[in-house]
Amino acid sequence: MATQQTRVAGRLLVAPSVILLFLWMIVPLAMTLYFSTLRYSLLDSDNVSFVFLQNYGYFLSDPNFFSALVNTLVLVGSVLVISVVGGILVALLMDQPIFGQSFVRLMVIAPFFVMPTVSALVWKNLLMNPVSGLFAWIAHSLGLPAIDWFTNWPMLSVILIVSWQWLPFASLILLTALQSFDEEQKEAATLDGAGAIPFFFYLVLPHIARAITVVILIETIFLLSVFAEILVTTAGGPGVATTNIAFLVYKQALLNFDVGGASAGGIVAVVLANIVAIFLMRIVGKNLES
Amino acid sequence: MGSIELKSVRKSFGAVDVINGVNLTIPDGAFTVFVGPSGCGKSTLLRLIAGLEDTSSGQILIDGKDATNIGPAQRGLAMVFQSYALYPHMSVRGNIAFALKMAKQPVDVIDQKVKRAAGILNLTDYLDRKPRQLSGGQRQRVAIGRAIVREPKAFLFDEPLSNLDAALRVQMRLEIGDLHHSLKTTMIYVTHDQVEAMTMADQIVVLDRGAVAQVGSPLELYNKPNGLFVARFIGSPTMNIVTGPSADKRGAATIGIRPEHLQLSKTSGEWSARVRIAEHLGSDTFVYVEGEGVGPMTVRAEGEAELKPGERVFLTPIEDRLHKFDKDGKRIGA
Numbered sequence: 289m290a291t292q293q294t295r296v297a298g299r300l301l302v303a304p305s306v307i308l309l310f311l312w313m314i315v316p317l318a319m320t321l322y323f324s325t326l327r328y329s330l331l332d333s334d335n336v337s338f339v340f341l342q343n344y345g346y347f348l349s350d351p352n353f354f355s356a357l358v359n360t361l362v363l364v365g366s367v368l369v370i371s372v373v374g375g376i377l378v379a380l381l382m383d384q385p386i387f388g389q390s391f392v393r394l395m396v397i398a399p400f401f402v403m404p405t406v407s408a409l410v411w412k413n414l415l416m417n418p419v420s421g422l423f424a425w426i427a428h429s430l431g432l433p434a435i436d437w438f439t440n441w442p443m444l445s446v447i448l449i450v451s452w453q454w455l456p457f458a459s460l461i462l463l464t465a466l467q468s469f470d471e472e473q474k475e476a477a478t479l480d481g482a483g484a485i486p487f488f489f490y491l492v493l494p495h496i497a498r499a500i501t502v503v504i505l506i507e508t509i510f511l512l513s514v515f516a517e518i519l520v521t522t523a524g525g526p527g528v529a530t531t532n533i534a535f536l537v538y539k540q541a542l543l544n545f546d547v548g549g550a551s552a553g554g555i556v557a558v559v560l561a562n563i564v565a566i567f568l569m570r571i572v573g574k575n576l577e578s
Numbered sequence: 579m580g581s582i583e584l585k586s587v588r589k590s591f592g593a594v595d596v597i598n599g600v601n602l603t604i605p606d607g608a609f610t611v612f613v614g615p616s617g618c619g620k621s622t623l624l625r626l627i628a629g630l631e632d633t634s635s636g637q638i639l640i641d642g643k644d645a646t647n648i649g650p651a652q653r654g655l656a657m658v659f660q661s662y663a664l665y666p667h668m669s670v671r672g673n674i675a676f677a678l679k680m681a682k683q684p685v686d687v688i689d690q691k692v693k694r695a696a697g698i699l700n701l702t703d704y705l706d707r708k709p710r711q712l713s714g715g716q717r718q719r720v721a722i723g724r725a726i727v728r729e730p731k732a733f734l735f736d737e738p739l740s741n742l743d744a745a746l747r748v749q750m751r752l753e754i755g756d757l758h759h760s761l762k763t764t765m766i767y768v769t770h771d772q773v774e775a776m777t778m779a780d781q782i783v784v785l786d787r788g789a790v791a792q793v794g795s796p797l798e799l800y801n802k803p804n805g806l807f808v809a810r811f812i813g814s815p816t817m818n819i820v821t822g823p824s825a826d827k828r829g830a831a832t833i834g835i836r837p838e839h840l841q842l843s844k845t846s847g848e849w850s851a852r853v854r855i856a857e858h859l860g861s862d863t864f865v866y867v868e869g870e871g872v873g874p875m876t877v878r879a880e881g882e883a884e885l886k887p888g889e890r891v892f893l894t895p896i897e898d899r900l901h902k903f904d905k906d907g908k909r910i911g912a
Contacts, residue, residue: 472663475630480677480724481651490676494667 317558324551331545343552352528352536357560360532363447364511364564368504370451375458375503376496380488382459383466393463400456408520411449412438442522442529449517454510458503465499466492508568512561533557580641580731580764581606582627587636589622596622598788599636604732604766604781609758612768613775614785615811620768621736623785627766628657628734640731656725657734660741662717664709664724670696671705674723695723698757715746722757732764739774751778772812776800784808806907809834815864817901818875824848830902830910837864837878839899847892851875856885867891 327339347353382393399407415422416437424434437445469492477487515534518524524531524539531539537557541550582604589597596619604610612620625631627638629650638646645653656677664673674695678688696702699719709717718738725733735754739747755778758765769775775782776796784791784799784807792799792808803809809817817834825833841847842865851867854874865877865885877893885891902910 470661470663472659472661473665475650476657476659476663476724477665477676478630479628479650479655479657480728481680482676483680486680490668491665497667 320551320554322551323547324555326548326551328548329544329546339548343548344556347540347549347552347556350536352531353556355528356531356533356536359443359528359530360512360534360560362443363450363514363532364508366447367450367454367511368507370447371454371458371507372500372503374451374455375462376500378455378459379462379466382463397456397460399453400460402453404453404514404516405520407453408449408517411445411452412521416445438522439526442526446514446517446521446530449521450511450514453517454507457507461499461503462496465496469495505568508564509561512557512564533560582732582764582766583639583642584623584627585637585639587623587626587638588634589619589626589631590634596788597626600788600790602783602790602793604764607762607764609755609765609767609778609780610783611775611779611781612766612783612785613770613772613811614791616770617787618785619788620770620785624657624734624736624766624768628655629653630657654728654731655734656728656730656732657736658718658721658725658738660737662709662721662738662741664717664720666709669706669708670701670712670720670723673709673720674701674727677724677728691727692723695726698726698760699723714742715750718742718750719753722754726761730763732766735765735767737768737770739769740771747774754778773814776812782812784811802909803834803901804909806832806834806903809901809903815876815878820872820875822871824872825902828900828902831905832903832907833895834901834903835895835899837876839896840875840877841894841896842877842879843892843894844890845892847894849875849893851891851893853885853887853889853891855887865891867893869893 324343325338325340327335327337327342329335378396382389382396386392402410413421418424418434418436418439421434423437427434435441473491474487477491482490513534514532515538518530518532518535519538522530524535533553534557537550537553540546540553584600584602586599586601587597588595588599600623612623614620622631626633629645629648633646636646637644640653640655665676668676671692674692675688678691683691692705693702696705699722701716701719701723704712704716704720709720712720721738722733738754739750742750751774754765754767767774767778779796781793782796782799783793786807791811792804794802796812799808799812803812803817806819810819813836815837817836818840820833820835821831825831849869849872851869851872854866854868856879857864857866863879863885865879867875867877869875875893879885904910
């Protein structure tokens with residue numbers, strides 16, 4: 289146990305970085321809170337006045353807000369399901385001894401290194417384009433009509449693009465979890481007569497549960513604020529079909545020039561993210577204990 | 579029923595032959611111990627019997643039926659692993675019941691069998707605990723329980739006691755022995771510890787570099803080792819090995835004499851030696867000496883022999899307890 293003296297010294301020594309980190313977080317948050325209580329439009333920047341919670345009232349009663357909330361949850365939920373289920377399957381495949389294993393692993397991880405804007409552009413112009421895209425070509429080759437992805441299936445398109453980006457992350461984390469599975473346990477299960485499917489559900493899945501939890505928590509944090517993919521592909525449309533909270537805040541601030549309203553939206557997004565986080569921790573957080 | 583027969587079983591990993599043609603019969607109900615130094619292939623042999631490795635050639639018969647190409651689960655054998663390999667997120671009950679659940683047995687039958695196994699192994703109070711909440715000995719018992727409920731034709735133990743401390747090891751040794759007496763099921767037990775082999779086995783199989791060196795009851799191996807390897811391996815402290823004139827005189831290339839079959843005298847004897855150290859264990863004293871012309875030797879002396887390091891002593895072997903070996907290390911005579 290540390291003595292009184294070393295404890296004080298320790299606190300003094302970590303204090304500068306703790307204070308810096310605290311300021312780093314609290315100053316922008318405080319400023320956003322402050323702006324969110326102002327009537328502050330860039331079109332009318334001389335006329336700034338304190339309006340208290342009016343901006344929140346406008347933002348929350350905006351009919352687009354509710355649809356943006358639903359869109360956010362649909363996007364996060366779908367991508368989580370696709371990337372976790374797909375990630376488990378890919379990880380199971382990568383765990384098999386195959387020729388060129390390290391190369392295959394590298395290629396599987398690759399999409400994670402592509403910038404969101406770039407990958408969205410690639411998907412938009414090379415794959416999903418109804419005239420020149422690869423998917424359209426495949427459809428034509430099979431004698432089917434091409435699908436205009438971003439017009440007819442805008443949300444699905446965005447989900448596919450974001451899932452493609454996050455699948456490698458999930459696969460990689462789950463692969464490391466799979467690799468730590470005890471060989472003797474596998475043999476014991478074989479002797480106990482467990483076939484491949486019971487083996488997976490009774491032994492492998494509980495073993496990687498903690499890694500799945502980590503994947504879900506980390507992905508949720510990033511997926512709540514998906515922005516670049518939407519901006520590049522659909523710009524939130526058609527209508528508000530793919531507008532999530534982050535994109536709604538952007539529209540408020542930079543398309544409507546309403547700093548106060550956007551700040552209020554940002555604070556609402558923070559609160560929502562925290563609510564989601566609390567629920568997540570309740571549901572999956574117990575896996576992280578012990 | 580649970581007799582196992584191996585017919586010229588071979589196993590190679592690439593160019594390396596791990597098992598070189600083993601012929602072996604394990605009678606029904608016997609407690610057989612595979613023993614040998616590390617790398618002798620004893621674990622591989624056990625895994626071949628279990629079906630966790632494929633044989634390169636040869637046959638494995640279980641109850642007279644060819645089981646060489648049958649999957650591990652269908653062989654009807656149960657294995658206890660060195661690391662126990664308990665399923666960490668299942669309770670003790672879940673662990674023991676797992677094989678029965680996989681065999682789709684009715685719930686009440688499973689429950690009854692788990693209860694009975696837990697009763698035999700004193701685990702009844704721990705059925706709802708997770709493996710990490712158990713001590714080493716308890717985990718060991720869960721691993722055995724998992725094997726018992728399957729009512730296997732034979733139990734296979736792969737160095738099951740090596741993770742336990744010395745006191746617990748002795749206790750578990752007794753428990754496994756008791757279990758064998760009450761279940762009367764064939765058991766095959768792998769260990770590198772010849773004390774475990776001597777104390778538990780009905781039949782010991784000594785393995786040396788992938789081949790069977792000798793098979794026999796513990797006392798047979800102790801009293802009549804068929805070669806130098808077995809002579810050195812069985813017995814603690816190890817047998818004293820002497821070459822040179824003393825061996826020539828008796829018509830052998832090498833002679834061996836166990837520490838308890840040497841007579842120690844301070845006045846006269848065949849070999850003269852200096853005491854290096856004397857270990858007083860109370861009931862016995864092990865005296866380590868440096869023999870002149872015969873090298874280091876160990877003598878087991880009665881009770882509390884008063885010997886000091888550097889003291890001159892004389893040693894004489896008891897003639898009819900001598901083991902003689904020819905130049906290939908084979909036993910001469912009966």
